[in-house]
Amino acid sequence: xxxxxxxxxxxxxxxxxxxxxxxxxxxxxxxxxxxxxxxxxxxxxxxxxxxxxxxxxxxxxxxxxxxxxxxxxxxxxxxxxxxxxxxxxxxxxxxxxxxxxxxxxxxxxxxxxxxxxxxxxxxxxxxxxxxxxxxxxxxxxxxxxxxxxxxxxxxxxxxxxxxxxxxxxxxxxxxxxxxxxxxxxxxxxxxxxxxxxxxxxxxxxxxxxxxxxxxxxxxxxxxxxxxxxxxxxxxxxxxxxxxxxxxxxxxxxxxxxxxxxxxxxxxxxxxxxxxxxxxxxxxxxxxxxxxxxxxxxxxxxxxxxxxxxxxxxxxxxxxxxxxxxxxxxxxxxxxxxxxxxxxxxxxxxxxxxxxxxxxxxxxxxxxxxxxxxxxxxxxxxxxxxxxxxxxxxxxxxxxxxxxxxxxxxxxxxxxxxxxxxxxxxxxxxxxxxxxxxxxxxxxxxxxxxxxxxxxxxxxxxxxxxxxxxxxxxxxxxxxxxxxxxxxxxxxxxxxxxxxxxxxxxxxxxxxxxxxxxxxxxxxxxxxxxxxxxxxxxxxxxxxxxxxxxxxxxxxxxxxxxxxxxxxxxxxxxxxxxxxxxxxxxxxxxxxxxxxxxxxxxxxxxxxxxxxxx
Amino acid sequence: xxxxxxxxxxxxxxxxxxxxxxxxxxxxxxxxxxxxxxxxxxxxxxxxxxxxxxxxxxxxxxxxxxxxxxxxxxxxxxxxxxxxxxxxxxxxxxxxxxxxxxxxxxxxxxxxxxxxxxxxxxxxxxxxxxxxxxxxxxxxxxxxxxxxxxxxxxxxxxxxxxxxxxxxxxxxxxxxxxxxxxxxxxxxxxxxxxxxxxxxxxxxxxxxxxxxxxxxxxxxxxxxxxxxxxxxxxxxxxxxxxxxxxxxxxxxxxxxxxxxxxxxxxxxxxxxxxxxxxxxxxxxxxxxxxxxxxxxxxxxxxxxxxxxxxxxxxxxxxxxxxxxxxxxxxxxxxxxxxxxxxxxxxxxxx
Numbered sequence: 001x002x003x004x005x006x007x008x009x010x011x012x013x014x015x016x017x018x019x020x021x022x023x024x025x026x027x028x029x030x031x032x033x034x035x036x037x038x039x040x041x042x043x044x045x046x047x048x049x050x051x052x053x054x055x056x057x058x059x060x061x062x063x064x065x066x067x068x069x070x071x072x073x074x075x076x077x078x079x080x081x082x083x084x085x086x087x088x089x090x091x092x093x094x095x096x097x098x099x100x101x102x103x104x105x106x107x108x109x110x111x112x113x114x115x116x117x118x119x120x121x122x123x124x125x126x127x128x129x130x131x132x133x134x135x136x137x138x139x140x141x142x143x144x145x146x147x148x149x150x151x152x153x154x155x156x157x158x159x160x161x162x163x164x165x166x167x168x169x170x171x172x173x174x175x176x177x178x179x180x181x182x183x184x185x186x187x188x189x190x191x192x193x194x195x196x197x198x199x200x201x202x203x204x205x206x207x208x209x210x211x212x213x214x215x216x217x218x219x220x221x222x223x224x225x226x227x228x229x230x231x232x233x234x235x236x237x238x239x240x241x242x243x244x245x246x247x248x249x250x251x252x253x254x255x256x257x258x259x260x261x262x263x264x265x266x267x268x269x270x271x272x273x274x275x276x277x278x279x280x281x282x283x284x285x286x287x288x289x290x291x292x293x294x295x296x297x298x299x300x301x302x303x304x305x306x307x308x309x310x311x312x313x314x315x316x317x318x319x320x321x322x323x324x325x326x327x328x329x330x331x332x333x334x335x336x337x338x339x340x341x342x343x344x345x346x347x348x349x350x351x352x353x354x355x356x357x358x359x360x361x362x363x364x365x366x367x368x369x370x371x372x373x374x375x376x377x378x379x380x381x382x383x384x385x386x387x388x389x390x391x392x393x394x395x396x397x398x399x400x401x402x403x404x405x406x407x408x409x410x411x412x413x414x415x416x417x418x419x420x421x422x423x424x425x426x427x428x429x430x431x432x433x434x435x436x437x438x439x440x441x442x443x444x445x446x447x448x449x450x451x452x453x454x455x456x457x458x459x460x461x462x463x464x465x466x467x468x469x470x471x472x473x474x475x476x477x478x479x480x481x482x483x484x485x486x487x488x489x490x491x492x493x494x495x496x497x498x499x500x501x502x503x504x505x506x507x508x509x510x511x512x513x514x515x516x517x518x519x520x521x522x523x524x525x526x527x528x529x530x531x532x533x534x535x536x537x538x539x540x541x542x543x544x545x546x547x548x549x550x551x552x553x554x555x556x557x558x559x560x561x562x563x564x565x566x567x568x569x570x571x572x573x574x575x576x577x578x579x580x581x582x583x584x585x586x587x588x589x590x591x592x593x594x595x596x597x598x599x600x601x602x603x604x605x606x607x608x609x610x611x612x613x
Numbered sequence: 614x615x616x617x618x619x620x621x622x623x624x625x626x627x628x629x630x631x632x633x634x635x636x637x638x639x640x641x642x643x644x645x646x647x648x649x650x651x652x653x654x655x656x657x658x659x660x661x662x663x664x665x666x667x668x669x670x671x672x673x674x675x676x677x678x679x680x681x682x683x684x685x686x687x688x689x690x691x692x693x694x695x696x697x698x699x700x701x702x703x704x705x706x707x708x709x710x711x712x713x714x715x716x717x718x719x720x721x722x723x724x725x726x727x728x729x730x731x732x733x734x735x736x737x738x739x740x741x742x743x744x745x746x747x748x749x750x751x752x753x754x755x756x757x758x759x760x761x762x763x764x765x766x767x768x769x770x771x772x773x774x775x776x777x778x779x780x781x782x783x784x785x786x787x788x789x790x791x792x793x794x795x796x797x798x799x800x801x802x803x804x805x806x807x808x809x810x811x812x813x814x815x816x817x818x819x820x821x822x823x824x825x826x827x828x829x830x831x832x833x834x835x836x837x838x839x840x841x842x843x844x845x846x847x848x849x850x851x852x853x854x855x856x857x858x859x860x861x862x863x864x865x866x867x868x869x870x871x872x873x874x875x876x877x878x879x880x881x882x883x884x885x886x887x888x889x890x891x892x893x894x895x896x897x898x899x900x901x902x903x904x905x906x907x908x909x910x911x912x913x914x915x916x917x918x919x920x921x922x923x924x925x926x927x928x929x930x931x932x933x934x935x936x937x938x939x940x941x942x943x944x945x946x947x948x949x950x951x952x953x954x955x956x957x958x959x960x961x962x963x
Binding site: 220233238262265269274283285286290292415450455457458463464 | 660661676677682687688695696699701706724725728732929933934939942943945949952955959962963
C-alpha cells in the first residue's frame with residue numbers, strides 16, 4: 001500500500017513450519033474494476049470456515065481508475081483491528097505494484113499477473129504468478145464483464161495456495177449474488193481455472209494455511225451502515241430525509257432495501273418515507289418539521305453535511321424538536337479525504353449551532369451498537385426533545401464487521417412528554433394552564449402537544465427566537481436566562497437516558513485508557529500486547545456525550561490516563577477538559593488522525609514510549 | 614355566512630385571531646393576516662387541522678398574529694419549505710398555510726421554494742412581497758423593480774425576479790398574484806388556494822410603510838391602488854352550492870356573453886368562477902400565464918388575479934403512499950417490525 005510508511009511484521013512460523021489462521025492479505029486493484037466482489041467472497045468464505053476475519057476497504061474518491069487496496073485479516077485470537085502491513089500482497093494494479101511489493105516483509109508472498117513479466121524484483125519473498133489473460137481466454141464472457149471476472153483469478157490462486165475449499169468459495173459467491181446462479185457460475189469458472197492452474201503449476205513455498213475453526217458460528221457479517229439502517233427501521237423512524245454524501249449513502253440505501261418492513265399492517269400504507277432532499281440544509285429542515293409534527297425522523301450525512309446543518313441543529317436544540325442525525329465521519333477539515341475514516345467531528349457536533357449549545361452525541365463502536373443506538377436514539381430524542389447525533393465513521397459504516405446477531409429492542413417505544421387532548425385537559429386542571437416550556441416536573445423537560453390535537457388550548461408557536469414559558473416571543477433577560485438554566489438542567493436529566501460507558505476496571509491497575517468508537521479493536525489488542533510487556537491497563541469506552549460521572553470517576557482513580565483517538569486535535573480529550581476544570585496533567589492525549597483505522601501497533605508504541613521512560 | 618356573528622363551527626371571528634401584531638402600524642402584512650382570519654372564519658376551518666409556518670423576516674412573524682388555535686413554526690430564514698415538507702410527511706392529514714417574504718423566498722430561500730414546488734407539497738405558500746428587507750432597515754430585495762430608488766441604498770440596477778413566474782416554471786399548479794390593499798381578491802384567492810390539493814403560491818404585493826411606500830415605488834399603496842389591473846372578478850363556489858339560495862358576489866353568469874365567464878373546476882368539486890375584467894386570460898393555459906407575467910414585467914404592469922391553474926399532480930405523500938395521519942401517534946406494532954422480521958433479516962447476514 002502506498003498510503004503510509006510502516007514497520008514490517010516478522011514472519012515466525014510455528015514448530016511445524018506453519019502459520020495457521022493468523023495472517024493478513026492486501027489486495028491492490030484499480031478502483032471500479034469490480035474487485036469488491038472478489039474481496040467480499042474471500043472474506044465471506046473465511047467467515048463461513050469459522051475463522052475470525054475482518055475486511056477493510058481503503059478506496060479512493062473516484063469511480064474508476066485510481067488505486068484501491070483491500071486488506072483482509074484472519075486472526076485465530078479474534079483480533080479484528082486493522083493491520084498496517086500484510087504478509088501477502090495481491091498486486092493486480094501495475095501503478096502501485098512496485099511499492100506494494102517493496103512493503104512486503106521478508107518471507108512474504110506476492111500474487112501477480114504473469115502477463116506483466118514483472119520478474120522477481122525481490123529474492124526474499126515468494127512469487128506466485130497468475131496467467132490472467134490465458135485463463136480469461138478460456139471463459140466465454142462479454143467484454144464489459146471480463147475485467148470484473150478477471151479479479152476472480154486471484155481468488156482461485158489464494159484458494160489453492162492457502163487452502164480455502166472450492167465449495168466454500170462457491171457458497172460465498174452464491175450468497176454474494178443473492179442466490180442467482182448465473183453470475184455466480186460465471187465468476188466461479190474463473191476461480192476454478194485459476195485454482196487448477198495453481199494446482200498443476202505452482203509449488204507452495206510459504207507457511208500460510210487456513211484451517212476450519214468454529215469461532216464465527218452464530219455470528220453475522222455486516223456493515224455499520226446496514227446496522228444503523230436496521231436500527232432506525234426497528235426504532236420506528238417515520239421520515240428519513242437525506243442528501244447523498246460519502247460515506248453515509250449506504251446507510252440510506254439500506255433503509256430503502258428494508259422499506260418493505262414498514263408497510264402498515266392495518267392500512268397497507270407506508271409508515272416510513274424516504275425523501276431525497278436538494279441539499280443537507282433541506283434534509284435537516286425536513287426532519288425538524290417531521291419531529292415537530294410528532295413523527296420520528298432521521299438523516300444520515302458526513303462532515304460537510306454537518307457543517308450545513310449547523311443552523312438547523314441550533315434551532316432544534318433551542319425550539320426543542322426531536323430528530324436523529326447520523327454522521328458517518330470522514331476526514332476533514334473541508335472536503336478533506338472523502339473516502340478515509342476519521343473521528344474528527346466530535347467537538348464540532350457536540351456544540352453544533354451558534355450561541356450556547358450542547359448537543360447529544362452517541363458513539364457506536366461496532367455493528368451491535370450501531371443497531372441499538374439506531375433504535376434507541378429515537379427514544380432519547382423524544383424523551384429529551386432535542387436532536388440526537390450518532391457519530392459513526394467510515395470504518396464502521398462501510399466495512400464488514402463480525403457481530404453478534406442484533407437483539408430485538410428490549411424496551412417499548414418511549415415518546416416522552418407528549419400530551420393528547422385528554423391529557424392536556426388534565427394538565428390544565430392540575431396546573432391552571434399549559435405552556436409549551438413550563439417545567440412542572442423540575443427536570444428541565446417540558447410537555448409538548450402535537451399539531452392536530454383537538455383542544456382549543458393545544459396550539460403553540462415554535463420558534464428559534466427568545467420565548468417565555470408560554471412559547472410567546474420575549475426579549476426579556478429574565479425569560480432568556482430562565483430558559484437557558486432550564487435547558488442546562490434538562491441536559492443533566494438527559495445524561496441519565498444515554499448509553500453508559502463500557503468500563504473494564506481492576507482497582508489494582510494504575511494506568512487507564514479512555515477512548516470511543518471504532519478504535520476499540522485496536523485498543524483491545526494493544527492492551528494484550530501491553531500486558532505482555534508488564535503494562536497493565538484499565539479501559540473506559542465513552543458511548544455518549546455529554547459525559548456521565550463514570551468518566552470523572554475513572555479519571556480520578558488512575559495515575560496515568562491515555563486518550564487515543566482518531567482525529568488530529570484530540571477532541572475527546574478536549575471534551576473531557578471542557579467538563580473537568582480540575583488538574584488533568586495526568587492525562588496524555590494520543591491523537592492519530594491519519595485517515596486510516598487505528599492499529600494496535602501504533603497504540604502499543606505510543607503508550608510504551610511513555611511507560612518505558 | 615360572513616354576516617352572522619358565529620360561523621358553522623359556532624366560533625366568532627375573534628376566535629380566529631392570534632396575538633397582537635408588532636409590525637409597523639399600517640403594514641400591508643397585517644391586512645393579509647386579517648384576510649387569513651376572515652377567510653378561515655368564513656370557511657369554518659377547524660384551526661387544529663391547520664399548520665401555520667414561516668421563515669424569518671417581517672412577513673414570517675405574522676403567523677403569530679392569526680389563527681391562535683393552530684400550531685405554528687417560525688423556522689429559519691429561507692428554510693420554511695423544508696420544514697413544511699417534513700411536517701406534512703409526518704402528518705399528511707394537516708392543512709398548511711405558510712407565510713414568507715420576498716427576501717425569504719426570492720433570495721436565501723429560492724432553492725427550497727423551487728424544490729417544494731417540484732415535490733408538490735400541498736400547502737398555501739403566501740409571499741408577502743414588498744421589495745425590501747424590513748427588519749434590517751430597507752435594503753433592496755431580489756423582487757425590487759429595475760430602476761427603483763430607495764432612500765439609503767440608491768438605485769436598483771438589477772432586474773427583478775418574478776416569483777409567480779418562477780413558481781410556474783418550477784411546476785406549481787396554482788399561482789396567483791394579488792395586492793394586500795385588495796381584501797376581496799386576497800380572500801377569494803385564499804379560499805381557492807385552501808381547497809387546492811397541491812402547492813398554491815400567492816405572491817401578494819404588500820407595501821412596506823416604513824421603507825418602500827413612496828408613491829413612485831411600484832410596491833407602494835398609492836401605486837397599487839391606482840395601477841392594479843385585476844384579470845377577473847373571482848368567486849369561489851363550493852361543491853353543493855345551489856344557485857340563488859346563498860348570497861353570491863358575482864352576478865349571474867347568464868347575464869354575460871359566452872366567453873366572459875370561465876369556470877375553473879377544482880379537484881374537490883369547487884369551482885372558481887372568473888368573470889373577465891381587463892383582458893382575455895384563461896389561467897388554465899400555461900403559455901398565456903407565462904405571457905401575462907412577462908408582459909407585466911416588460912411593461913411594468915401590476916396585473917393581479919389567478920394567473921395559472923392546472924389539475925394538481927399527486928402530492929409527494931401520495932406518490933410515496935404514506936399513511937394519511939399523524940405517523941407519530943401510531944401504535945408500536947404498526948411502526949416497529951416484529952421479532953420474527955428481525956430474525957429473518959439476521960439470517961441473511963449469517
